[in-house]
Amino acid sequence: MREIDVKDITAAVKEAAIAANHELGEDLLHALAHGQATEESPTGREVFRLLLENARIARENRIPICQDCGLAVVFVDLGQDVHLVGGHLNDAIQAGVRQGYEEGYLRKSLCHPLTRKNTGDNTPAVIYTTIVPGDRVKLTVVPKGGGSENMSRVHMLRPAAGLAGIKAKVVETVREAGANPCPPIIVGVGIGGTFEQAALLAKKALLREVGSKNPDPELAALEEEFLTLVNKTGIGPAGLGGRLTALAVHINMMPCHIASLPVAVNIQCHASRHKEVIL
Amino acid sequence: MPRTITLVTPLTDQDVEALEIGDTVLVNGVIYTARDAAHKRLVDLLAAGQPLPVDLRGQIMFYVGPSPARPGRVIGAAGPTTSYRMDPYAPQLLALGLKAMIGKGKRAPEVIAAMQTYKAVYLGAIGGAGALISQAIQEAEIVAYEDLGPEAIRRLVVENLPTIVINDCRGNDLYELGMQQYAQD
Structure with a gap:
């Protein structure tokens, strides 16, 4: 003891x-720099540049x-x-x-x-x-943040909806959110469990390092597929149009009731802030 | 072609008419902040036939609830909040002569219609860039509703606050256009 x-x-x-609130993680800074290098839209590239500049000012000048x-x-x-x-x-x-x-x-x-x-x-x-x-x-x-949390949803699907239904809900949630949650976003998806457990799975998914691979190969493949679908919406950085609407999709999954198919989509703005401390 | 236009408040109808979606607008001069709770109070005053604490004619309203200023600083982080929450209130303020709103995220059709009726524009600032945007703010003072804390109405003096025209006074929408340009459905 x-x-x-x-x-x-x-x-x-x-x-x-x-x-x-003052320091973005290295994973996110790397993702933003990658976005600045790869986004097709010139406006989108400028948004990435400004977000990196924002992160620098926040860190150096101690402004949130x-x-x-x-x-x-x-x-x-x-x-x-x-x-x-x-x-x-x-x-x-x-x-x-x-x-x-x-x-x-x-x-x-x-x-x-x-x-x-x-x-x-x-x-x-x-x-x-x-x-x-x-x-x-x-x-x-x-x-x-409130802006991205407001755009998050829990969907209690019928089991018949299956994987196709889940994909449709994830894309629909991102599309309806549009520019509101400060894209480029990170999409946390919780599949299974109960009504509240699905939401918690989705929130915990946001904590995973951006750019890391899901240890479950099945989910890793789904994450790539979902990311491609989400990035076909064209919403883009700051919602001004572009290829990079999301930096990552992270999925957590667990078994659910035979009658249910809960799917939660927790949206996280590009300022994905979390700090871990171990005592 | 996207242009960069420098505007100084107060704005005239001519200033607004000259703006097109996609234009970068550098805002200068006095602007006012207000978000959810302040909007509700303003509209409640109008319903009661009372005067507003600020004259909105020709003015710009920035949807922001800044973080507290560190000692010796003007303001903390000050980026835009999501604008749709102000949609129920915005047409009434536009009718009073408000010429521009700064925020992020799409507006309701009735707000876009009101911008056409009353000649006003919606300017987007980059959400989540509060540290960067704060650098453009030279002065800040609370002018109403101090009890609302971050939601109080502040009078800001800004220098080249960077924004982009999302909705002009002719019903155009940059979010729609930008998304269509890159959608791959």
């Missing part, structure tokens, strides 16, 4: 929230990559041999989000759903905790 003080979790969440610093989604992989001391895990995470958004000059974007009154400190974060083997804690802070 390893003891971890929850104040270390607060500190880690705070730093991760600030870092995620995007003014929408997101709703903080926090994934916790909690080793079952860890004993947390000094307080409650969820309280510690919320404190980290509160401190990170305040001290990092990040926008507080949460409000009461009916009165629309801002909560003032960007809490509550949405927290998903999974108990895993081992004596470590992995925290992944994902500032999720």
Whole structure:
């Protein structure tokens, strides 16, 4: 049994929230540079250039990559041999989000759903905790922007719809989103599970490194096929027309009920921000 | 051919009529920010027959909720938010003389129609480029609804804020055209 003080979790969440909002991952920078080199549309190439410039300014001048610093989604992989001391895990995470958004000059974007009154400190974060083997804690802070989240969908298909139905829904979701979610996007697809599990599968798919191959060869082939289909829409960078509407499609799949075929499409803007910390 | 046009606010009908979809527009001068909650308040005031806190005639509204300024800075990141959420409110503001809106994403047919009726344009800024766009903002002050925090109405002074004409005052749509040009269905 390893003891971890929850104040270390607060500190880690705070730093991760600030870092995620100012520094894009190497995988994404590489994908944007590749886009600038390969996009057919001249306007699209210019958009890629500006996005890389934006990332540089954000990193060097400590300005958030995007003014929408997101709703903080926090994934916790909690080793079952860890004993947390000094307080409650969820309280510690919320404190980290509160401190990170305040001290990092990040926008507080949460409000009461009916009165629309801002909560003032960007809490509550949405927290998903999974108990895993081992004596470590992995925290992944994902500032999720509203624009791309609004364009995401869960479809409860009939099993008869099959793979063709899934493809059609993925393309339809991207097409309807158009310029709204800040393309070039990353498309997270969750297939199977239940209504909410499909959405969670899709969200977790967004965390995979852009440019990485799905370890399941069947899904890897589907991801390539879906990406080709999505990029035939012509929406392009910033929605101004082009070949690169999406940088990647990532799929997670699990079994579902014999009556169901849930498909979730979680759309992520090009500012795919997430920061992982292991304690 | 795409052109680059420098505009200084306030805008006239002639300024708007000269713009075509695909033109790059560098915006200069005073512009106002407003997003969801501020729009609702403005339209509620109109419904109650009350005056608005800002005179919108000839003005540009930028759909943005900036992140907080670090000490010594004018503003934080300040890129466009998605415009369709302002569609229910936009025609009423265009009727008052608002000449341009800056945002991202497609507009409703009724907003595009209102732009034709009242001679206005919709300018797209690059979504997710908030750090870059903030470099064009020279001054920022809250002029209404401070309690809304990031959603307060701000008066910005901008210098060469880069935008592109998405909808001109003749009903054309760059998103539609751009997509058609590259679609492979």
